Amino acid sequence: MAINPGQRIHRYEKNYSSYRLIFVIILSCVLMYQDTQDGYSKTIRTYLSVFAYPITYAANLPKNTIEGLRLRLSERASIIDESKKLKEENILLKSQLQEIYKLDAENRRLYELLGSYPDKKRNFLFADIIATSSVPDRRQIIINKGSTDGVNIGDAVADPNGIIGHVIRDQVFSSEILLISDLEHAIPIEITSTGERAIAYGSGDMNRLEIRSISLNSKVQKGDVVITSGLGGRYPEGFPVGEISRVKKIEGENLLAIDLSPFANLDVINEIWVIQTEVSKDE
Amino acid sequence: MNKKINNLIFVWLIMLVTTMMTIMPLPHFFYGIRIEWVALGVIFFSIMNVSLMGVIAAWAIGLLLDLLQGGLLGENALILSVISYLSYRFRFQIRVYPDWQIMVVTLFLLSFGNLISLWIRGFSGRVLFVTEEWLSIVIAALIWPIFMRILQTLQNYFVEE
Numbered sequence: 001m002a003i004n005p006g007q008r009i010h011r012y013e014k015n016y017s018s019y020r021l022i023f024v025i026i027l028s029c030v031l032m033y034q035d036t037q038d039g040y041s042k043t044i045r046t047y048l049s050v051f052a053y054p055i056t057y058a059a060n061l062p063k064n065t066i067e068g069l070r071l072r073l074s075e076r077a078s079i080i081d082e083s084k085k086l087k088e089e090n091i092l093l094k095s096q097l098q099e100i101y102k103l104d105a106e107n108r109r110l111y112e113l114l115g116s117y118p119d120k121k122r123n124f125l126f127a128d129i130i131a132t133s134s135v136p137d138r139r140q141i142i143i144n145k146g147s148t149d150g151v152n153i154g155d156a157v158a159d160p161n162g163i164i165g166h167v168i169r170d171q172v173f174s175s176e177i178l179l180i181s182d183l184e185h186a187i188p189i190e191i192t193s194t195g196e197r198a199i200a201y202g203s204g205d206m207n208r209l210e211i212r213s214i215s216l217n218s219k220v221q222k223g224d225v226v227i228t229s230g231l232g233g234r235y236p237e238g239f240p241v242g243e244i245s246r247v248k249k250i251e252g253e254n255l256l257a258i259d260l261s262p263f264a265n266l267d268v269i270n271e272i273w274v275i276q277t278e279v280s281k282d283e
Numbered sequence: 284m285n286k287k288i289n290n291l292i293f294v295w296l297i298m299l300v301t302t303m304m305t306i307m308p309l310p311h312f313f314y315g316i317r318i319e320w321v322a323l324g325v326i327f328f329s330i331m332n333v334s335l336m337g338v339i340a341a342w343a344i345g346l347l348l349d350l351l352q353g354g355l356l357g358e359n360a361l362i363l364s365v366i367s368y369l370s371y372r373f374r375f376q377i378r379v380y381p382d383w384q385i386m387v388v389t390l391f392l393l394s395f396g397n398l399i400s401l402w403i404r405g406f407s408g409r410v411l412f413v414t415e416e417w418l419s420i421v422i423a424a425l426i427w428p429i430f431m432r433i434l435q436t437l438q439n440y441f442v443e444e
Contacts, residue, residue, distance in 0.1 A: 031357035
């Protein structure tokens with residue numbers, strides 16, 4: 001293969017690549033440190049992400065198009081079937097909803113008796129997923145709503161079955177979401193049957209969270225439903241998270257090893273909504 | 284001047300395509316396999332055509348990749364600049380190797396990149412050994428000869444000397 005004459009380097013020609021490498025390594029280390037410490041790189045990142053959005057969109061175009069086509073070309077029979085199923089579900093849900101008005105009124109009356117009010121009002125914002133992280137040990141997704149649509153960092157995100165994660169980074173037109181199954185994620189929870197509060201940690205496995213702070217004499221059982229406790233203020237209170245899939249006593253340990261399987265199907269996420277929490281005006 | 288712009292457009296288009304291929308979601312069957320097309324591209328240009336790609340350019344592409352993958356800002360940037368520097372430094376030796384030896388060198392460079400990634404993860408507190416990552420590197424090295432041939436053909440076509 002012919003060597004390009006332009007790239008032939010003379011023996012005594014100065015070459016700065018080593019200095020450049022050192023400079024770049026230092027710069028990267030500073031950036032990484034800032035990123036772990038929530039420094040000013042957050043702002044830089046937000047603005048740089050605007051350039052990333054079209055690339056993410058374009059890279060995910062083939063997959064999204066194929067899925068769209070599959071949906072469009074799916075058979076008529078199956079669509080009719082689905083529509084029938086949805087109608088049934090709708091009727092069921094509506095009949096359950098009728099009770100809600102009564103419960104709502106009752107709830108408000110009780111709050112008045114207690115002299116306190118629920119302080120938060122919630123908004124739901126529907127969003128679509130444009131990308132999932134391709135890195136195996138990172139459980140993140142990107143949705144198509146960003147700060148221009150009113151999404152804030154820290155907002156919780158749920159799908160029809162339960163909580164899936166929260167917004168960690170704003171990309172102006174889109175936002176990044178850390179799923180509850182990520183290794184770096186922890187969510188404050190409450191076990192409904194016993195009222196115990198704990199923190200569920202992600203395990204890196206899509207179908208398993210871990211609870212490590214429940215004592216041995218607890219009456220937790222397999223199948224108990226777990227909801228968000230609202231402590232810490234990041235996740236709203238009372239949203240379903242999952243159910244307990246395994247309770248294990250380890251010899252010599254003071255605490256139970258409890259596994260939790262999330263209700264939300266984190267592998268295949270379709271429709272999601274961002275739960276925006278607003279502090280009411282009279283506060 | 285026109286020639287320079289032409290070449291720059293060529294390189295950055297190729298790098299953009301490799302970036303998109305890196306983050307493109309694969310079918311579920313390939314779960315966990317992620318081929319580092321960007322690293323392959325950086326190695327190619329650092330070995331074969333030094334005037335087009337330097338340490339700083341590799342760093343910038345790595346930063347873009349970090350933004351796209353939502354990782355630690357600077358991780359991929361660091362890895363790619365080190366890979367670029369190493370392949371640049373030994374380009375005269377590597378260039379004359381037969382194909383399979385360049386493949387071995389690629390494997391070595393990519394594993395070194397992965398090692399740096401493990402170090403950084405260790406510092407940030409998530410040491411995690413993912414088998415699929417190392418599998419992806421082997422696959423990437425196997426793809427290398429084809430990748431090199433395609434890029435060489437494209438380069439002969441579009442890059443003006």
